[in-house]
Amino acid sequence: MRDANALLQRRELMQERMREDGYLLLRGVLEQDLVLHARKTVLDSLQSDGQLDPGMPLMDGVPKSDIKLSFQPELAQKNNQPLQQLLYDTNCNLMRLFRRFLGGPVLHFDFTWLRCLSPGLGTPSHCDIVFMGRGTRNLYTAWVPLGDVDFLTGGLMVLENSHTNGRLRETYGSRDVDSYCENRPNDPALTANGYNGWLSEDPNLIRESLGGRWLVAEYEVGDVVIFCMDLVHGGMDNRSNRLRLSSDSRYQLASEPADERWIGENPSGHSRAGKRGRIC
Numbered sequence: 642m643r644d645a646n647a648l649l650q651r652r653e654l655m656q657e658r659m660r661e662d663g664y665l666l667l668r669g670v671l672e673q674d675l676v677l678h679a680r681k682t683v684l685d686s687l688q689s690d691g692q693l694d695p696g697m698p699l700m701d702g703v704p705k706s707d708i709k710l711s712f713q714p715e716l717a718q719k720n721n722q723p724l725q726q727l728l729y730d731t732n733c734n735l736m737r738l739f740r741r742f743l744g745g746p747v748l749h750f751d752f753t754w755l756r757c758l759s760p761g762l763g764t765p766s767h768c769d770i771v772f773m774g775r776g777t778r779n780l781y782t783a784w785v786p787l788g789d790v791d792f793l794t795g796g797l798m799v800l801e802n803s804h805t806n807g808r809l810r811e812t813y814g815s816r817d818v819d820s821y822c823e824n825r826p827n828d829p830a831l832t833a834n835g836y837n838g839w840l841s842e843d844p845n846l847i848r849e850s851l852g853g854r855w856l857v858a859e860y861e862v863g864d865v866v867i868f869c870m871d872l873v874h875g876g877m878d879n880r881s882n883r884l885r886l887s888s889d890s891r892y893q894l895a896s897e898p899a900d901e902r903w904i905g906e907n908p909s910g911h912s913r914a915g916k917r918g919r920i921c
Contacts, residue, residue: 642666642799642858642866655742663804664868666858671727671734671785673863678723680787680886683716683757687884702757702788702884709755710884717755717888728753728785728890735783735865737891741865742781746895750903752910754889756876763795764876765839766847768809771816772838772911774870777897783867790860794885795877797866798844801853803873808850810871811838819911822921844875851904856860
């Protein structure tokens, strides 16, 4: 992946790079003390639940050998004030960055996606649009590593030029994971996990099908990757003995429509309340 720090002061150049690459890799732009404080808050919670190896330093985030963790959004909510401040405080760097990039007042989703990925397989490849496409398509994800992430620990990977694939956008990219057929009473999509939204669990298959290269990077505390809804991405395998901690948060212009599943005090998300019926 190529970094975009040289473009930070020019909105038009950031927008041009986003159109070209589908992502902006920005090095060292976030408050490192808040990143580390957020990491410690997550690890403190995991330690208190008995999920970390007590013989290892807390900040290393080494899980017990029999513990398998992945998606932990409850550890990102209001009790993690450092993370909430890092991602959503209007006076902190990420919100300032989005105001500059979008050119106006910013709305962020209230739900925060937090991952504490145990050693093992990474996150399957997908596009975010199928999970949050009921509002504007001019919506952006900020992927924030909560700690240094080398190639052994794995990290975000993006499929080169996949955001420009018109056929993918018109087929897979037009789906909604929470849509179901009203005229099919037993439609499995009516359940919370009826359709998981993955393109494939085999990144090589996706690369061969869509073309391009999987682009990767190593990340340090303070880095962030911002990317568009149509960019195919996933998580590399974690081949270390540590947890890989990261957050995903979403941002858009406040003047554009927002996906109601992710807004409010208790967002419905992919629950039964978030389902939307249609005639098939």
